[in-house]
Amino acid sequence: MVLVGVSRGHNTDHAGDQPTRDQPVTRQPVTNDEVARAFADMATALELLGANRFRTASNSRVAREIRDMTTNLADLVNEDPATAVARLCALPGIGKGSAEKIVELMETGAMNEHQKLMAEVPRGLFDVLDVPGIGPKAARVMWQELEIESVDDLMAQIDTEAFRALPRMGEKTIANIKEAVAFRAQTASRTPIGQALPIAREIHEALAALPGVERAAYAGSLRRGEETIGDLDFLVSSSEPEAVAEFFVNAEGVTKVLAHGATKCSVRLERGRVAIQADLRLVPLEAFGAALMYFTGSKEHNVRMRERSIKRGMRLNEYGLFEGNEERPQDLGKAPVAAADEEAIYAALELPFIPPELRQGHAELDQPPTARLIELNDIKAELHAHTVASDGSMSIEELAQCARNRGYHTIAVTDHSVSQVIANGLDADRLRDHVDAVRAVAARIEDISVLAGSEVDILADGSLDYDDEILALLDVVVASPHAALRQDPEAATARLLKAIAHPLVRIIGHPTGRLINRREGLSPDMSALYRAAAEHDTALELNANSQRLDLRDRHVRGAREQGCAIALDTDAHREENFDQLVYGVLTARRAGLEPEGCINTWPAEKLHTWLRAGR
DNA sequence: GCCGTTTTCGGCCCGACTGTTTTCAGTCG
Numbered sequence: 001m002v003l004v005g006v007s008r009g010h011n012t013d014h015a016g017d018q019p020t021r022d023q024p025v026t027r028q029p030v031t032n033d034e035v036a037r038a039f040a041d042m043a044t045a046l047e048l049l050g051a052n053r054f055r056t057a058s059n060s061r062v063a064r065e066i067r068d069m070t071t072n073l074a075d076l077v078n079e080d081p082a083t084a085v086a087r088l089c090a091l092p093g094i095g096k097g098s099a100e101k102i103v104e105l106m107e108t109g110a111m112n113e114h115q116k117l118m119a120e121v122p123r124g125l126f127d128v129l130d131v132p133g134i135g136p137k138a139a140r141v142m143w144q145e146l147e148i149e150s151v152d153d154l155m156a157q158i159d160t161e162a163f164r165a166l167p168r169m170g171e172k173t174i175a176n177i178k179e180a181v182a183f184r185a186q187t188a189s190r191t192p193i194g195q196a197l198p199i200a201r202e203i204h205e206a207l208a209a210l211p212g213v214e215r216a217a218y219a220g221s222l223r224r225g226e227e228t229i230g231d232l233d234f235l236v237s238s239s240e241p242e243a244v245a246e247f248f249v250n251a252e253g254v255t256k257v258l259a260h261g262a263t264k265c266s267v268r269l270e271r272g273r274v275a276i277q278a279d280l281r282l283v284p285l286e287a288f289g290a291a292l293m294y295f296t297g298s299k300e301h302n303v304r305m306r307e308r309s310i311k312r313g314m315r316l317n318e319y320g321l322f323e324g325n326e327e328r329p330q331d332l333g334k335a336p337v338a339a340a341d342e343e344a345i346y347a348a349l350e351l352p353f354i355p356p357e358l359r360q361g362h363a364e365l366d367q368p369p370t371a372r373l374i375e376l377n378d379i380k381a382e383l384h385a386h387t388v389a390s391d392g393s394m395s396i397e398e399l400a401q402c403a404r405n406r407g408y409h410t411i412a413v414t415d416h417s418v419s420q421v422i423a424n425g426l427d428a429d430r431l432r433d434h435v436d437a438v439r440a441v442a443a444r445i446e447d448i449s450v451l452a453g454s455e456v457d458i459l460a461d462g463s464l465d466y467d468d469e470i471l472a473l474l475d476v477v478v479a480s481p482h483a484a485l486r487q488d489p490e491a492a493t494a495r496l497l498k499a500i501a502h503p504l505v506r507i508i509g510h511p512t513g514r515l516i517n518r519r520e521g522l523s524p525d526m527s528a529l530y531r532a533a534a535e536h537d538t539a540l541e542l543n544a545n546s547q548r549l550d551l552r553d554r555h556v557r558g559a560r561e562q563g564c565a566i567a568l569d570t571d572a573h574r575e576e577n578f579d580q581l582v583y584g585v586l587t588a589r590r591a592g593l594e595p596e597g598c599i600n601t602w603p604a605e606k607l608h609t610w611l612r613a614g615r
Numbered sequence: 616g617c618c619g620t621t622t623t624c625g626g627c628c629c630g631a632c633t634g635t636t637t638t639c640a641g642t643c644g
Contacts, residue, residue, distance in 0.1 A: 052616080053627095054616065054626090054627060055616045055617095057617095057627085059616075061616090061617085093617070096616095097617085098616075132642090132643085133633095133641095133643090134642085135642050135643085136641095136642095137642085167640095168634075168635055168636085168640070168641070169635090170634060170636095171634095172633080173635080220644090231644090233644090258633095259631085259632055259633070260632095261631070261632055261633090263631070263632095264632065266632085266643095294629090294630090295644080302644090303627095303628055303629095304628095306628045307628070309628090310628080315628095315629090316628085316629085317628085317629055317630065319630095327629090328629095
């Protein structure tokens with residue numbers, strides 16, 4: 001791999017990647033993620049260099065737009081290099097300058113501007129900027145005045161006279177930086193939604209139960225259903241706001257109060273292994289909708305909404321939507337056009353209600369959703385679940401009971417295959433017995449369908465872990481990658497394409513094998529997978545387990561654009577795992593998934609017919 | 616750097632809080 005100057009997040013240590021003297025240099029196509037990272041790097045470097053903030057913001061936007069694209073930039077450029085710049089310019093947020101840089105990166109494997117900026121700004125300074133409370137101005141002055149180029153440098157100098165002499169650097173600021181660095185060391189990454197949501201629900205309930213509270217909600221990335229959460233945002237309307245604030249800053253697990261104002265409080269919270277910041281906003285009831293919209297974000301969605309308001313001669317802020325363009329209209333005694341609920345604000349701006357999960361700041365205002373998004377109650381089947389036969393904790397009957405409790409019409413028993421030794425995977429003989437056991441249970445149970453299946457390993461070369469004659473015994477085959485998850489993108493693509501094309505495979509389970517914050521997983525050419533899956537009518541799974549969420553949101557969107565069916569399963573190993581479905585549904589909604597696009601919403605007959613097809 | 620149904624130049628979203636300041640800059644979301 002010779003992508004000079006742009007960091008590859010994947011497989012950089014993989015044997016055979018380094019070209020030798022005798023080998024011609026062959027370059028793998030540059031991925032969207034790599035392009036997005038390059039632009040994000042440039043934005044950060046520009047910030048630290050004190051560049052025009054609009055130029056900085058522009059690079060950030062390009063990074064975001066590319067990260068969330070559902071098609072490959074490499075395909076777009078290669079299709080016709082001569083017109084690539086013009087076609088890139090048609091994408092939102094990408095102008096001539098960025099388009100040319102993208103083409104340069106695609107064609108040469110490097111981007112001059114990126115390399116120049118990276119040479120100018122020390123990489124360690126990015127980490128300094130990452131410390132909460134240190135912004136571009138502070139990081140820049142530390143760098144310029146004291147040659148601080150990393151967090152280590154910062155901590156080495158923080159107690160010196162010279163550091164204290166920096167502008168706006170007082171006792172409290174220094175103490176806050178020290179604490180922020182220590183806190184950061186302990187919580188390096190964003191919190192997975194599976195850990196954040198239960199905590200948020202608990203706090204939300206407690207806030208809602210306080211005397212005088214009229215309305216309470218959580219907002220932010222959690223309400224938007226992002227896979228990881230930066231901090232928890234709460235919104236409360238109360239006749240006794242001081243008491244609510246007092247409760248919040250003294251809540252269980254609060255380790256530091258970062259702000260305690262009349263309308264905003266901010267704390268650091270530690271619960272179990274989770275350490276996260278939580279913000280509380282106290283808002284008037286009559287402006288609850290405007291505030292909820294504002295604090296739900298995303299930031300980019302809000303910017304678009306405010307721009308749209310300005311175009312219509314209005315002004316939007318967290319107090320409401322107002323006629324005219326005066327600053328702080330809420331202080332002038334003006335009555336808002338809309339404020340109490342989100343629906344009214346969208347309506348006043350001639351938009352349908354946009355569900356929080358879709359507020360990503362992409363095209364949702366230009367092309368508002370028309371179809372209803374999938375909901376928890378739409379799910380009528382679980383097609384990926386384990387029993388004690390492999391590594392689950394439930395018997396076949398208990399699994400069926402879980403499905404019945406949730407009102408499902410179908411449950412598939414899909415234990416691990418033989419290669420999953422650590423998960424007590426079944427060899428062919430055990431699988432035959434297990435299928436008999438499942439059929440025996442199915443015969444006793446009349447109200448729901450219990451299917452005999454398997455989660456069969458897709459081996460590194462794309463072959464399956466059982467022979468076809470064994471697979472043919474099953475009602476449903478979920479094929480999943482579990483091992484060799486560091487193989488290069490070409491091998492991963494070929495491996496998954498082979499499984500997708502297998503006539504007995506109906507579902508590809510957790511296609512990339514990634515684990516959030518822990519394992520990157522495979523990086524196949526997703527567009528190729530979508531096309532093949534659509535062609536062979538093989539469903540791609542959105543694994544709802546909050547550690548997986550694989551496919552991720554943008555993958556589900558890309559798959560649907562190609563007409564691919566989506567399976568939404570919890571991969572349950574124990575009863576409570578069925579509750580993970582909410583994370584899958586949130587992710588699916590972020591992808592704009594309509595119920596019809598998900599096989600688990602189909603009526604029993606339609607689903608069973610589909611499962612039998614091709615065998 | 617991007618963008619255009621007031622525009623190809625001159626704009627570019629809005630407010631709260633803290634800490635360092637004597638009226639506000641920086642940071643955050």
